[in-house]
Amino acid sequence: MPLGSLVVISALVCATSAALTxxxxxxxxxxxxxxxxxxxxxxxxxxxxxxxxxDGGECDDEVHESLRLTFxxxxxxxxxxxxxxxxxxDGSIMSFSDTELQFSANGGLDDIVKMQEQCLxxxxxxxxxxxxxxxxxxxxxxxxxCPGAPRLKFLLGRPNATxxxxxxxxxxxxxxxxxxxxxxxxxxxxxxxVVALLxxxxxxxxxxxxxxxxxxxxxxxxxLFDTQFFVEELLRPRxxxxxxxxxxxxxxxxEGEMRIxxxxxxxxxxxxxxxxxSFINNQARMADAFGQAMAKxxxxxxxxxxxxDCSEVIxxxxxxxxxxxxxxxxxxxxxxxxxxxxxxxxFPKLSTLPGPVTPVPPVPS
Ligand code: HEM
Numbered sequence: 001m002p003l004g005s006l007v008v009i010s011a012l013v014c015a016t017s018a019a020l021t022x023x024x025x026x027x028x029x030x031x032x033x034x035x036x037x038x039x040x041x042x043x044x045x046x047x048x049x050x051x052x053x054x055d056g057g058e059c060d061d062e063v064h065e066s067l068r069l070t071f072x073x074x075x076x077x078x079x080x081x082x083x084x085x086x087x088x089x090d091g092s093i094m095s096f097s098d099t100e101l102q103f104s105a106n107g108g109l110d111d112i113v114k115m116q117e118q119c120l121x122x123x124x125x126x127x128x129x130x131x132x133x134x135x136x137x138x139x140x141x142x143x144x145x146c147p148g149a150p151r152l153k154f155l156l157g158r159p160n161a162t163x164x165x166x167x168x169x170x171x172x173x174x175x176x177x178x179x180x181x182x183x184x185x186x187x188x189x190x191x192x193x194v195v196a197l198l199x200x201x202x203x204x205x206x207x208x209x210x211x212x213x214x215x216x217x218x219x220x221x222x223x224l225f226d227t228q229f230f231v232e233e234l235l236r237p238r239x240x241x242x243x244x245x246x247x248x249x250x251x252x253x254x255e256g257e258m259r260i261x262x263x264x265x266x267x268x269x270x271x272x273x274x275x276x277x278s279f280i281n282n283q284a285r286m287a288d289a290f291g292q293a294m295a296k297x298x299x300x301x302x303x304x305x306x307x308x309d310c311s312e313v314i315x316x317x318x319x320x321x322x323x324x325x326x327x328x329x330x331x332x333x334x335x336x337x338x339x340x341x342x343x344x345x346x347f348p349k350l351s352t353l354p355g356p357v358t359p360v361p362p363v364p365s
Pocket of ligand 1: 061064065067068071107108171172173174180197198200201203204205206207208209210248260262
């Protein structure tokens with residue numbers, strides 16, 4: 001082989017391995033290391049977030065709200081409307097909260113925006129991270145507290161927002177699937193990515209949709225990033241449970257559980273039903289798809305060539321407890337309750353948890 005070819009090959013090998021193994025250098029604190037010196041300043045901010053926002057590292061209500069906030073900030077972005085269609089993941093929901101928190105789709109986010117603003121000012125984050133960085137950092141750190149979650153990426157360097165996002169860019173639970181898929185397409189997401197992002201509803205509860213169901217979780221395990229949400233959404237309703245359904249809500253057969261109309265429709269839509277079903281009993285596939293879609297969401301509208309990859313500051317999430325590693329039917333439910341929507345593949349065989357049918361308790365706030 002000519003010498004020139006050898007040089008080219010070895011240069012390629014070096015470039016590839018450098019890309020795969022980013023070398024970490026020690027941080028001045030003598031404890032951590034980072035792949036870029038700018039990432040070192042994030043470690044104390046992460047600690048502060050864990051202690052003050054997430055109660056020492058829980059997968060709690062503030063984590064759920066922080067994850068929702070990553071979405072409601074980022075989705076303020078439109079390819080078709082150009083620069084006037086919002087700056088995406090730019091922190092505008094915090095910097096221009098007087099405007100954006102008035103949008104009806106942002107209902108219920110006031111408290112977490114205030115808590116994060118306070119956390120940002122107290123943790124020494126001002127000047128290190130922008131509001132847009134902080135929202136995505138808090139979301140990624142929070143998700144790491146939920147067993148079963150993927151370790152989300154974090155890129156540093158979102159400039160401050162210069163204007164609020166326009167109204168009507170955040171999807172509503174009353175929207176049709178056509179409207180939702182078109183909105184996501186206009187932000188650069190395909191239908192498979194929409195389903196992947198909805199894994200977020202595995203760690204979710206509702207606060208504002210139905211005043212008589214405050215704290216109602218979207219699945220029976222809101223403290224775990226597991227696949228139960230995808231199973232339970234497909235269970236056939238069993239009738240009225242004593243609370244009047246509100247607009248944007250539809251009946252779940254599990255008492256106390258919130259089922260929003262848009263999730264129910266996306267689970268049953270022929271464009272998404274097979275991707276939806278593919279996540280059932282396939283934790284790795286769901287977690288991986290969510291991680292990839294979140295990596296895209298977190299930098300929506302941003303110039304990533306000017307950002308620094310500081311993903312190493314995000315804690316490694318815990319695995320699911322063994323007893324939750326498989327999808328199951330909740331007590332009293334079986335395959336006969338499934339409204340199968342994917343015609344291409346059979347519904348996975350799941351066992352039923354023992355015990356009586358019980359209501360699911362609200363998530364403590
Ligand atoms: C089709 C798109 C979506 C619609 C229509 C939608 C709608 C909703 C609604 C209505 C709620 C309950 C609000 C309340 O009553 O307090 C909610 C909660 C939540 N959403 Fe979504 N959502 C969508 C996509 C997403 C995405 C992409 C994410 C994150 C990546 C996300 C994360 C969450 C989380 C974590 C909660 C729970 C918040 C809490 O527990 O306080 N959602 N969503």
